[in-house]
Structures are given as structure tokens and as C-alpha cells.
Amino acid sequence: MIGRHDESRLARTRRHFFSDCGVGVGKIALASLLAEGVASKTRAAPSAAASPIAPHAAHFPARAKRVIYLFMAGAPSQLDLFDYKPKLKELEGKPIPPSVIKGQRYAFIQPDAAVLGPRFPFRQHGECGAELSDVQPYLAEVVDDIAIARSVHTDLFNHSPAQLFFNTGNGTPGRPSMGAWLSYGLGSEADDLPSFVVLKSGGSLSGGAAMWGAGFLPSSHQGVPFRSEGDPILHVSNPPGIDTQAQRESLDLIRKLNEQRLGVVADPEIATRINAYEMAFRMQARAPELMDFTQETPETLALYGSQPGDPKAAFANNCLLARRLAERGVRFIQVYHAGWDHHSDVEGGVRRQCGQTDRACAGLIQDLKQRGLLEDTLVVWGGEFGRTPMVEASAALGRSMGRDHHPQAFSMWFAGGGIRRGVTVGATDELGFHVAERPIHVHDVQATILRCLGIDHTRLSFRASGLNFRLTGVEEHHPVDELLA
Numbered sequence: 415m416i417g418r419h420d421e422s423r424l425a426r427t428r429r430h431f432f433s434d435c436g437v438g439v440g441k442i443a444l445a446s447l448l449a450e451g452v453a454s455k456t457r458a459a460p461s462a463a464a465s466p467i468a469p470h471a472a473h474f475p476a477r478a479k480r481v482i483y484l485f486m487a488g489a490p491s492q493l494d495l496f497d498y499k500p501k502l503k504e505l506e507g508k509p510i511p512p513s514v515i516k517g518q519r520y521a522f523i524q525p526d527a528a529v530l531g532p533r534f535p536f537r538q539h540g541e542c543g544a545e546l547s548d549v550q551p552y553l554a555e556v557v558d559d560i561a562i563a564r565s566v567h568t569d570l571f572n573h574s575p576a577q578l579f580f581n582t583g584n585g586t587p588g589r590p591s592m593g594a595w596l597s598y599g600l601g602s603e604a605d606d607l608p609s610f611v612v613l614k615s616g617g618s619l620s621g622g623a624a625m626w627g628a629g630f631l632p633s634s635h636q637g638v639p640f641r642s643e644g645d646p647i648l649h650v651s652n653p654p655g656i657d658t659q660a661q662r663e664s665l666d667l668i669r670k671l672n673e674q675r676l677g678v679v680a681d682p683e684i685a686t687r688i689n690a691y692e693m694a695f696r697m698q699a700r701a702p703e704l705m706d707f708t709q710e711t712p713e714t715l716a717l718y719g720s721q722p723g724d725p726k727a728a729f730a731n732n733c734l735l736a737r738r739l740a741e742r743g744v745r746f747i748q749v750y751h752a753g754w755d756h757h758s759d760v761e762g763g764v765r766r767q768c769g770q771t772d773r774a775c776a777g778l779i780q781d782l783k784q785r786g787l788l789e790d791t792l793v794v795w796g797g798e799f800g801r802t803p804m805v806e807a808s809a810a811l812g813r814s815m816g817r818d819h820h821p822q823a824f825s826m827w828f829a830g831g832g833i834r835r836g837v838t839v840g841a842t843d844e845l846g847f848h849v850a851e852r853p854i855h856v857h858d859v860q861a862t863i864l865r866c867l868g869i870d871h872t873r874l875s876f877r878a879s880g881l882n883f884r885l886t887g888v889e890e891h892h893p894v895d896e897l898l899a
Contacts, residue, residue, distance in 0.1 A: 465601075465605075465689055466632055466634035466635070466682075466685065466686055466689055467597055467601045467602040467608075467609040467634060467635070467689075468601045468602075469600065469601040469602065469603055470599065470600055470601045472599075472600060472867060472868025472869055473868055473869055473870045473873060474868050474870070475868060476790075476831075476832075476866065476867045476868030476869075477790070477792075477831040477832030477866050477867075477868075477899065478790050478791060478792040478830060478831025478832050478866040478867050479603070479745075479790045479791070479831070479867070480740050480743075480744065480745050480746065480747070480790070480791050480792070481593075481596065481745070481746050481747065481791070481792045481793075481794065481863060481866075481867070482736045482737075482740060482747045482749065482778070482791060482792070482793045482794070483592070483593075483746070483747070483748050483749065483793075483794045484733075484749050484751070484771075484775060484778075484793065484794065484795045484796075485577075485580070485581070485748060485749065485750050485751070485796070485797070486751055486754050486767075486771070486795065486796060486797040487573075487577060487616070487619050487620065487621075487750055487751065487752040487753075487754065487797060487798065488573065488752055488753055488754030488755035488756075488797060488798075489573070489576075489754055489755060489797040489798055489799045489800060489801060489819060489820075489824070490754045490764070490767070490796075490797050490800075490801075490824075491754075491756060491760055491764055491800065491801035491817050492564070492800045492801065492823075492824040492825035492846070493532055493800075493801060493803060493817070493846050494532055494533045494534055494547055494549070494760060494761070494764050494801075495546070495547050495549070495550060495764065495768075495825065496545070496546065496547075496562055496564060496825035496827070497564050497823075497824075497825055497842060497846050498532060498536035498545050498547070499531075499532060499803070499842075499844060499845060499846040501844040501845055502529055502530065502531040502532060502803055502845060502846065503531035503532060504531075505529040505531075505845075506528075506529050506530060506531040507528050507529065508528060508529055509526045509527070509528055509529070510525075510526065510527070510528075510529050510803065510804050510845065510847075512526070514843075514845060514847050514848070515847075518822070519571065520571070520802070520818050520819065521571060521572060521818055521819045522757060522806055522808070522811075522813075522818050522819075523802065523804060523805075523806045523818045525804075527802075527804035527805055527806065527807075527818075528804060528805050529803055529804060529805070529845070530760075530802075530803065530804060530805035530815070530817065532547070533760060533761035533764065534547040534548050534549050534761070534764075534765075535547065535548050536548070537554075539554040539555075539557045540554070540557040540558040540836065541558050541836065542557060542558050542835075542836030542837065542838070544557045544562055544836070544838055549764060549765055549768045549772070550768055550772050551772065552772045552773045552775070552776035552777070553772055553775060553776050555776055555780075556776045556779045556780060556829075557836070558835060558836045559779055559783065559788070559829050559835055559836070560779070560827045560828065560829040560833075560835070560836075561827065561828045561829070561833050561834055561835065561836070561837045561838070561839065561897050562825060562826075562827045562837070562838045562839070563825060563826045563827070563828070563838075563839045563840055563854050563859075563894065563897065564823075564825045564838060564839070564840045564841055564842060565823060565839070565840025565841060565842060565849040565850075565851060565852050565853055565854050566796070566800075566823070566824050566825065566826050566840070566854045566855075566856070566859065567821060567822055567823055567824070567849055567853060567854070567855060567856075568580070568798065568799050568821045568855070568856045569585070569821065569856070570585050570798075570799070570821060571799060571819045571820075571821040572819065573620035573621070573755065573798060573819075574620040574621050574622070575621075576798035576799050576819075576821065577619065577620055577621030577625060577798045578621045578624060578625060579798070579856055580796075580798050580856055580859075581621060581625040581626070581748075582624070582625065582627075582629070582885075583856075583857065583860060583884075583885040583886055583887055584887070587622075587624035587627075588624065588627075588629055588630075589629045589630075589883070590627070590628055590629035590630065590631045590635070590876070590883075590885070591610075591624075591625055591626050591627055591628070591629070591636075591637060591748075592746070592860060592863070592885060593609075593610035593612075593626060593635075593637050593745070593746035593748055594610060594626070594627065594628040594629065594631050594635040594636055594637065595631070595635075595864075595874060595885045596609075596610070596745055596746045596864075596867065596869075597609035597610045597634075597635040597745055597746065598631050598632070598635045598876070599869055599874050600745060600867065600868075600869070601745070602743060602744065602745045603743035603745070604742055604743035604744050604745075605743075607704070607739065607742055607743065607744050608637075608638040608744065609635070609744065609745040609746065610626070610635065610636065610637040610638065610744070610745060610746045610748070611637065611638055611639075611640050611739055611744050611746070611747050611748070612626045612637040612638065612639040612640065612748045612750070613639075613640055613732040613735060613736060613747065613748065613749045613750065614639065614732075614750045614751075614752075615728035615729040615732055615749075615750070615751050615752070616728070616729065616750075616751040616752035616753040616767075616770070617752040617753050618752060619750055619752055621798075623639075625748075625750075626639070626748060630876065630878035630879075630883070631876055632682055632683070632686055633683060633686055634686040634689060634690065637746075637748060640735070669688055672684055672687060672688045673688065676688070704735075704738060704739070704742070705735075707720065707722045707731075707734065710734065714734070714781060715734070717777040717780060717781055718730045718731075718733055718734045718773065718774045718777040718778065718781070719773040719774055719777065720733075720734045720774070726770075729749075729751045729770050729771050729774055730770075730773065730774035730777075732749050732751075732774075733749060733774040733775065733777065733778045734774075734777075734778075734781075736749050736778065737778060737781055737782060737785075737787070740782070740787060740791050741785070741787060751767075751770070751771060753766075753767055753770075754767055754797055756801070756816050756817060757806050757811075757813050757816040757817070757818065758806070758811075758812065758813035758814055758815065758816040759814070759815055759816060760801065760815060760816050760817045761815065763816075775795060778793065779793065779829055779830075782830065788829065788830045788831070789830070789831055790830075790831045791830045791831055792828070792829075792830045792831050792832060792833065792863065792866045792867070793828065793829040793830045794826070794827075794828055794859075794863065795826060795827045795828070796824075796825070796826030796827070796859075797824070799819055799820060799821040799824055800820040800821070800822075800823060800824025800825070801817035801818065801819070801820050801824075802817045802818045802819070802820040803817075803820075803845050803846050803847055804817075804818070805817070806818045820847075822847060822848055822849070823842045823846065823847065823848055823849045826859065828862075828897060831866055832865065832866030832867075832898055832899055833866065833897055833898065833899060834896070834897060834898060834899045835899070837896065837897070839852055839854070839894060839896040839897055840852040840853070840854055852894075852896065854894055855891060857885075857886040857887055857889070857891035858891050858892060858893065858894055859894070860885050860886050860891075861886050861891050861892060861893045861894075862893040862894045862897055862898070864885070864886075864893075865893040865898065866898070871884065871885065871886045871891070871893070872884070872886075
């Protein structure tokens with residue numbers, strides 16, 4: 415165990431020396447380590463007064479100011495929602511042709527499993543004529559406001575790494591999440607709320623908390639999980655016997671001690687800690703108002719299907735909360751809804767999930783639009799991969815009439831700032847197995863999201879461990895121009 419004398423001695427590291435030396439080497443090194451957001455070229459040494467999430471300018475004019483990402487964890491079946499394939503109905507019960515499945519790997523089924531046709535009727539909707547299954551009646555009402563991508567593909571076919579890949583650009587834990595990158599690159603327009611908020615419903619997430627972590631970015635940019643009822647963050651309320659004045663006096667003392675330490679070691683994480691305490695204090699005043707859904711009209715609650723306090727309406731409540739966060743300046747709002755992993759009874763599973771999500775997703779689009787927020791809010795919907803055209807059935811596992819993991823081709827939709835309305839981009843082959851037109855990689859999706867917010871994905875980077883990292887990796891990827899307005 416290190417004693418106080420040893421701890422004091424060890425604290426005088428080279429970082430300490432460089433921060434104190436008169437030639438300014440420490441200042442230069444620190445400015446480099448704090449390599450900045452999107453627009454600035456230099457950033458000063460950490461200051462307790464400067465917010466680490468202060469707004470920054472983008473690379474070019476942005477169409478969107480914020481993102482609401484509706485992540486459907488577990489992988490929705492695109493073949494039963496967006497990508498109608500009558501050929502599958504024709505071939506149902508027969509083995510899929512060997513030429514189609516050559517060289518493919520699957521998590522649970524044999525490649526020569528029988529074909530499973532779409533479980534719901536499809537119809538054309540809106541002026542754009544987009545095809546949707548009948549299990550999405552509410553989305554059908556706003557289909558002219560969304561863009562559907564039917565040719566998305568990913569590199570990974572198991573849930574945890576695939577979820578991490580979509581959220582962080584890498585299949586292993588430890589990389590910054592998309593919301594953290596945006597917080598780092600653009601900062602926040604909210605003074606009393608985090609720049610990156612996470613909302614969850616539907617069960618556990620395979621990718622875990624790494625999906626909203628800051629990785630090697632300063633920790634001030636990591637996602638903050640909120641609850642959909644009560645205090646949004648546990649312990650945000652003062653305990654009994656502690657009033658606002660006592661809380662303020664305690665924080666002032668803690669701030670003074672932290673500032674003294676910051677002046678000695680110039681550790682940017684101390685500045686982060688100081689600002690986190692101040693943010694928490696401001697949130698104590700903001701949180702009750704944020705969570706007060708009684709301010710919403712009955713018509714708005716009905717639009718989402720929101721029922722405050724009802725666990726069965728958790729996703730709807732989160733979508734309404736997402737809109738409230740968006741209008742208060744939060745940069746990135748990640749709404750996770752788990753439960754889409756339908757290895758058995760895909761028909762029943764998709765029906766149940768759409769029963770929980772369809773109304774709220776469409777309600778969010780309508781609500782943002784009528785408030786004038788949709789034009790500068792990007793809404794994204796999708797999971798980590800798709801589902802197979804072949805059936806999954808296993809007596810040993812108690813599974814029947816399900817679909818396995820399918821990374822080769824699946825669907826997503828987008829709406830709002832920067833997105834072209836009423837278009838369908840990309841296509842799959844007649845079996846819905848492979849991409850046939852306009853392949854869209856996960857990194858292309860990420861580049862498109864960044865582009866809507868005015869960011870060149872190749873220029874948003876951070877140097878760590880001697881390497882320059884970025885969300886979209888080092889290979890060549892591009893925004894999907896066909897989706898952009």
C-alpha cells in the first residue's frame with residue numbers, strides 16, 4: 415500500500431514536471447492531448463470554467479442539429495417489415511438454392527434450411543408508394559416523411575459485437591460511441607442537461623454499457639442513462655435533511671479542492687469532474703420539469719401511446735422523453751429497445767414488438783414535424799443486422815418458425831434534417847439474401863449521420879496510443895448521397 419509520502423512523491427510525474435516547467439512544454443503537450451472538436455484547431459489547457467461540452471462549429475453547414483437514434487436491439491426481420499419478397503412465399507418449405515448460400519456462416523441454423531416466406535401482407539403507402547407490412551399501420555401514415563434503406567450490410571453476425579459495431583464503429587469494447595463522438599466534435603446546446611442521453615426499454619442489451627461509453631475520449635462525452643419515470647438519474651434529488659443551500663456550499667468546497675489539484679497536475683479529467691458536479695447541480699432543478707409529462711396535452715400522449723408510469727408503455731414514454739430532450743438542446747439521444755431476437759415464432763415476435771413501438775415511432779415523427787423540430791432533428795431507426803430468409807427450427811432448443819442472424823442485407827429508415835423524404839434506396843435479390851443494388855455498409859450509415867450534422871467523417875478523429883482513430887475506421891466509406899436532401 416502506498417503511504418502518503420510515497421503518494422506525494424509519485425504524483426510528481428513527468429506530466430507534473432511538464433505542466434510546471436517554465437518553457438511551456440507542458441502547455442503544448444496538454445493542448446495536443448486535448449485535441450479538439452470539429453472546427454477549432456487548438457484548445458487551451460483545461461479550465462474549470464470552460465465546459466467540456468461547449469458548442470463547436472461544424473465542418474460545413476449542417477442540416478440537423480441533433481440525433482434521435484431508435485436502436486432496435488436484437489435485429490428486426492426486414493423480410494417481415496420492409497423488404498417484401500413474394501419469391502419466398504413461392505419457395506416456402508423448400509431448401510434455399512446452394513448457389514445462394516455458398517460460403518455463408520450462421521449462428522444457429524444449417525445453410526440449407528428451408529425457405530420461410532413473409533409472415534404478413536405488404537401494401538404500398540403514401541405518395542411515394544413504399545411497401546410496408548400490415549403490422550406497421552402507424553408508420554404507414556408517415557411513410558412520405560421517411561427514407562428507407564433496404565441494402566444495409568454489416569461485418570458481424572453475433573449480437574454483442576454487431577451492436578458495438580453500429581454504436582462505436584468497432585466490434586470490440588473500448589471505442590467511443592457515436593454519441594460520444596458527436597459530443598466531442600460538436601458539443602452541446604444544453605446547459606443543464608448532458609450532451610448525450612441514453613434511454614432503454616424492452617430488456618437487456620447484448621452490447622452493454624460499452625455502446626454509450628466515451629472510450630479514449632474525455633469521459634465528459636460518454637452517454638448518461640436516463641430512466642423513463644421518476645428521477646431521470648438515480649440520486650439526482652437531495653437526500654432528506656440536505657437543502658439546496660447546503661448542497662451548493664458542499665459543491666463549492668469540492669470545486670475549490672478540485673481546482674487546486676487541477677492547478678498542480680493539469681489533468682483534464684479533473685476539469686471534467688468539476689463540470690460534472692456543476693451539471694448535476696443544474697440538473698437537480700431541471701429534472702422535475704423534464705419528467706413532468708402533465709405538461710403534455712392528452713392529444714400528444716395519445717399520439718405516442720404514452721402512459722407515464724406504465725412499464726408496458728416504456729418505449730412510448732422514452733420516445734416522448736426523447737422529443738423533450740431534443741427541444742432542450744441535447745445533441746444525441748439514444749433510444750434502445752430490446753426484444754427483436756426472434757429465433758422462434760418470428761411472426762408473433764414481430765407483431766408484439768411492433769405493437770410496442772410502431773405507434774410511438776410514427777408519433778415521434780408527427781410530433782417533431784408539427785413543432786418544427788423535424789427539419790433539424792435526424793431520426794434513425796434500425797437494428798444490428800437482419801434475419802435469414804430461411805426458417806430456424808430446433809426441437810432441442812424449443813424453436814420453430816423463427817429466423818436466424820443475417821448480416822448480408824437488412825433495412826433501416828431515416829427521417830428529418832438532411833434526409834430526402836419518401837425515397838427507398840438499395841435493393842436485395844429476389845430472396846432477400848444478398849444486396850443487389852447500392853450496398854450500404856455500417857460505416858456508410860455512420861458517415862451519413864455525421865454528414866447530416868455538418869461533419870466530414872474523415873476529419874473527425876482523435877489521437878490515442880499513437881494512432882489517429884475515427885468512428886468510421888480507416889477503410890474508404892462514404893455518406894449515402896441518395897438518402898441526403
